[in-house]
Amino acid sequence: MEDLEFKKLGMKITGITLGFSVIPLLLLGFTIYYQFSGTYTTKIKENLATLVTNKSHALDIFLGERIAQLKIIAATQSFQKLCNEGGLENILRIIRQSSETFIDLGIIDQEGNHVSYCGPYNLKGINYKNERWFHEVLAKGVYVSDVFMGFRKFPHFIIAVLRREGDMNWILRATIDSGVFESQVNSIQQGRNGDAYLVNAAMEFQTTPRFGKIAPLKNFLHAPTRFSGPRIIQSSSPHGEVLFGLQWLEGKNWLLVVREDPKEELTPLLRTQRYVVIIGVVAILSILLGILLITRLMIRQLVRAEQEKAMLDESLMQSSKMAALGKMAAGVAHEVNNPLAVIKEKAGWIRDLLEEEDVKQSKNFQEFRDAVDKIEIHVDRAKKVVHRMLGFARRMEPLRESVDVNKVLEQTLSFFENEAKYQNISITTQMQQNLPRTLSDTSQLQQVFLNLINNSIDALDNGGDIFISTQADLRSKEIKICIRDNGPGIPKEIEKKIFDPFFTTKKVGQGTGLGLAISYSLMEKLGGSLRLENRQEEGAAFIITLPLTYQEG
Amino acid sequence: MEAMRVLIVDDEIDLLETVVKRLQKRHINASGLPDGEKALAYLRDNPIDVVVLDVKMPGKNGLEILEEIKNTYPSIEVIMITGHASIRSGKQGMSLGAFDYMMKPVGIDELLEKIRQAWIKGQSENNGR
Numbered sequence: 098m099e100d101l102e103f104k105k106l107g108m109k110i111t112g113i114t115l116g117f118s119v120i121p122l123l124l125l126g127f128t129i130y131y132q133f134s135g136t137y138t139t140k141i142k143e144n145l146a147t148l149v150t151n152k153s154h155a156l157d158i159f160l161g162e163r164i165a166q167l168k169i170i171a172a173t174q175s176f177q178k179l180c181n182e183g184g185l186e187n188i189l190r191i192i193r194q195s196s197e198t199f200i201d202l203g204i205i206d207q208e209g210n211h212v213s214y215c216g217p218y219n220l221k222g223i224n225y226k227n228e229r230w231f232h233e234v235l236a237k238g239v240y241v242s243d244v245f246m247g248f249r250k251f252p253h254f255i256i257a258v259l260r261r262e263g264d265m266n267w268i269l270r271a272t273i274d275s276g277v278f279e280s281q282v283n284s285i286q287q288g289r290n291g292d293a294y295l296v297n298a299a300m301e302f303q304t305t306p307r308f309g310k311i312a313p314l315k316n317f318l319h320a321p322t323r324f325s326g327p328r329i330i331q332s333s334s335p336h337g338e339v340l341f342g343l344q345w346l347e348g349k350n351w352l353l354v355v356r357e358d359p360k361e362e363l364t365p366l367l368r369t370q371r372y373v374v375i376i377g378v379v380a381i382l383s384i385l386l387g388i389l390l391i392t393r394l395m396i397r398q399l400v401r402a403e404q405e406k407a408m409l410d411e412s413l414m415q416s417s418k419m420a421a422l423g424k425m426a427a428g429v430a431h432e433v434n435n436p437l438a439v440i441k442e443k444a445g446w447i448r449d450l451l452e453e454e455d456v457k458q459s460k461n462f463q464e465f466r467d468a469v470d471k472i473e474i475h476v477d478r479a480k481k482v483v484h485r486m487l488g489f490a491r492r493m494e495p496l497r498e499s500v501d502v503n504k505v506l507e508q509t510l511s512f513f514e515n516e517a518k519y520q521n522i523s524i525t526t527q528m529q530q531n532l533p534r535t536l537s538d539t540s541q542l543q544q545v546f547l548n549l550i551n552n553s554i555d556a557l558d559n560g561g562d563i564f565i566s567t568q569a570d571l572r573s574k575e576i577k578i579c580i581r582d583n584g585p586g587i588p589k590e591i592e593k594k595i596f597d598p599f600f601t602t603k604k605v606g607q608g609t610g611l612g613l614a615i616s617y618s619l620m621e622k623l624g625g626s627l628r629l630e631n632r633q634e635e636g637a638a639f640i641i642t643l644p645l646t647y648q649e650g
Numbered sequence: 651m652e653a654m655r656v657l658i659v660d661d662e663i664d665l666l667e668t669v670v671k672r673l674q675k676r677h678i679n680a681s682g683l684p685d686g687e688k689a690l691a692y693l694r695d696n697p698i699d700v701v702v703l704d705v706k707m708p709g710k711n712g713l714e715i716l717e718e719i720k721n722t723y724p725s726i727e728v729i730m731i732t733g734h735a736s737i738r739s740g741k742q743g744m745s746l747g748a749f750d751y752m753m754k755p756v757g758i759d760e761l762l763e764k765i766r767q768a769w770i771k772g773q774s775e776n777n778g779r
Contacts, residue, residue, distance in 0.1 A: 431733060435662050438755045442668035445758050449675050480755060 107396045114388045119381055126377050130370065137366045138359075142340070145357055146327035149342035152285050152293070153327075153353045159281060160348045163199075163256055163273060164239060166192060171260040171269040179204050179269075185215040200253060200272040205231070207266040216272065234259050234268050241349045244275045244303045252276065254303075279304040282353070290358035295351045298323075303351055323350070331359070404599070408618065411611045430483045437476055437483065444472040500537045502567055502576055502643065503528045509546040510565070513554065521560030528567045535576060536646040541619045545627070548612040549580045549639050555603065556584030556637065574645045575625070581638030587631050595629060654769040655697060656680040659689045659715070660704040660731070672758050678765070686715035693719065698726055700749075700768045702761070705732045705739045713743055720747040725776050727768035731756060 170188055178184050189202045201216020209226030225231045234240040238259040244252050257270040282304045285293035295303035323345050330341040340362070342355040360367070448469050450456060459465070510524060517524050553563045566579045587595060594600045596617045601610030613627075620627040625643040632638060656678055660666040666682040673680035681696075683689045685707060693701075701719060705712035716728050730751035732740035740751030749768040752761065 434733060434754060435665070439662060439664045439668070441755055442665050442672070442758075446668045446672055449672055 103396050103400060106399075107392045110392045110395065111388050114392075115385060118384050118388070122377070122380060122384070126373055130373050133369065134366055137363070141357075141359065141362045142329045145340060145342040145355060146329055148285065149327045149344045149353060149355050152282075152355070153344040153346055156281065156295075156351075156353065157347045159278070160241065160256075160346070163196075163271070164241070164258065164348070166196070167256055167258045167269055167271055168239075171258050176204065176206075176260070176262050176265060176267045180213045185213050189215045198274050198277040200274050203270045205257075205268040205270055207235070207268075212267075230255070230257065231268070235266065243297045243301070252279075252305075254278075275304070283307065285355055287355075288358060288361045290361055292354075292356040294354055295346075296354060297352070298350050404597075407599070408611060408614055412615050412619075433479070433483050437479055441473065441476045444469050444476065448473075498536065498539060499534045500539050500542065501532070501534050502542070502578065503532050505539055505542050506546055506565060506567065506578070509543050509550065512547070513550055516554060517563070520554065520557065522554060522557050522563060523561075524563045524565065526565045528565075529569055532567055532576065533569055533645060533647070535643060537623055537643060541623060542643070545616040545619050545641065546578075546580070548616045549641075552612065553580060553582040553584065553637075556582055558584075561636075569645060571645070576643045576645055578641040578643065579630075579638055580641070581630075581632075581636060583636040585636070586634055587629065587637045589631070592629065592631055596627075653679050654699045654765070656700045656702065656765055657689060657692065657696075657698045658682040658702045659684075659686060659707070659712075660702075661685060661707045662704075669758070669761070673762065673765075676758075676762060678762070686710040686712070689715060690718060690722075693723060693726070698723075699772055700765050701726055701728045702765065703728055703730055703748075705730055705743065705751075713739060713746065716743055716746050716748055725772060727772040729761075729764055729768055 170192070174184070174188065179188070185202050185204065189199065192199045192202075201214065201218065201220075203211055203215070203220060204213040205225055206212050209224045209228070209231055211221055211223045211225065214221040230240050230242055234257045240255075240257045242255045242257075244254045246252060252275045253272050254275050255270055255272050257268050260267050260269060282293050282295055286307050287293075292307045294306040297303055325345070327342060327344045330343065332339050332341065338359045340357040340359045342357070344353050345351070346353060447465070451462065451465055451469065456462060456465075506526070506528070510526070513524070516522075550563065550565075557563070561583050563580070563582045565581075568577045568579075569575075570577060591600070591602070596613050597610075599610040600614075603610075617627050620641060620643075623643065624646075625641060627639060627641050630638040630640055656673060658666055658669055658673075658680060660669070660682070661684050663684055666684060670680045670682040681692075683692055686703075686709060689701070689703075692698075703712045703715060703719075707715075712730060716730065719726055719728055724747075727749040728743075728747070730740050730743040730748045731754060732743075732751050733754050740748075740753070743751055749771065750764060752764060
């Protein structure tokens, strides 16, 4: 299989595994997070609603108390009595003992004349007949004003109650310091960015907001009409999300507004969110890492299996090829052997006859003898070839047989004689005489020699030398065979790859890239080894070691 | 000492004829036959001292002929000629009582020498009996 296909397979495995593990993880994470965040937000809103309700009730009670106080005074005092100087003053003093919020008191008759006043300002004699609030008191009996600066030049509001004393109506009017009132509202302001204030129906501030009047309130609230109970509005501003808690006061057309920065309230949630994201990322990364590792392991295993299979196939094919070749060689050798024997005998017969007297006299006697000599020489030469072929054929039976390494090498070399001559390559051998025989497999050894010599010949493009030596090392009990050439050598960077299956420097179609790989594994199987001794510019040298095993018995 | 009588058995007629001729030229009383059956029949009527037997022959092979010769005429010495690939049958022949085996191709002088040795061995054994 191609590398590309393995890469594709790896990517597929990675993708599928990643999908099946990460998607459920993300689903789980998001679901839990959204459930949690929904619950948390609801909780925050509920808290805000409770706060707004409680505070608006408190304000209602505060207002109600002031009104009740005034109503009691109006109900228990007569107009006459209050109009006397000192009467009103007395009452203001008593009230102020329990509540500092009262600034002044005044009595207004039904014509709108301020008939009596007690307080820091001189308002006596002012006529309120044309003021709107005056008519409202007359109509409804109670009036609470918005906060205003008025004549007094500081924020305040007034409460007025109507008293019917016989035919006469009069009004008790009190000024309430809204500063005291304001502190009540401001106490609701929470956190670093929280705010609380009162607005009237026209969305005008009744208390000072914490951060000035910068926030264009109408943008958020869209002039809401009166509603009962608390209402929570979530709105976005240029500064981020804003949460408003709203409730109308019952006693007055004022809206309590509590503004919260959800960011502040949501800090624990945001922290959780951050943790979730970090843990999620770490989990996904570790899953990815795991998948990549497993995939790589699997692919490596697959590649190895593929390579082993290919090597096995190749070596099987090669050995079956050799076996077939061997059988053919044996057949041919036997068929050629007999005619050769006949030719030789006939030549011998001629030689015998040439010894006779009358033939010796012939003037061509010497020619005849030379011809017979030549015939015998060439018959012997042909016989050698046949012998080699037979030797090759015999070695096809894989055995643990007694092997003469020198002989195997010589026989292998004989296959290359012509090719070497043709390519101007000289092959020198330096074989140790009396090299001990060892138990091994001749055909496999021959295959290794064939591969290595073939490589050397391929390396020597423009001719060169191949040097082959054998040597027995009795101490380490092995036979060392060295096959080297003076070709270009093997570049350092591919040195480690040459024994890899499918690695080849030959042109496509000329080499399978399996020769060295098979040779390597064959030598390992035979208990020996094959290694490269790279000499760079001087060419390559392959060292084969073969264990020296003596025949038993 | 009687003249020795040699029988060559080989299915390769050209080879057989030439070898016989060359032996005769060396004053050996040699005759040749192309197969084992004929050889056995020939032995019935003609006294022979040494038989040179090719192992690989059509019909009865050399080893079978060898066994029969040794059974019927124990005094005849047999030299086996084997091909390169059948050394084993040569060794087998030795265990069946052959004098020796020789590998093809056999030079005429070696053959002659081997025949002589076989004959001498046969002579001494027969005289001793």
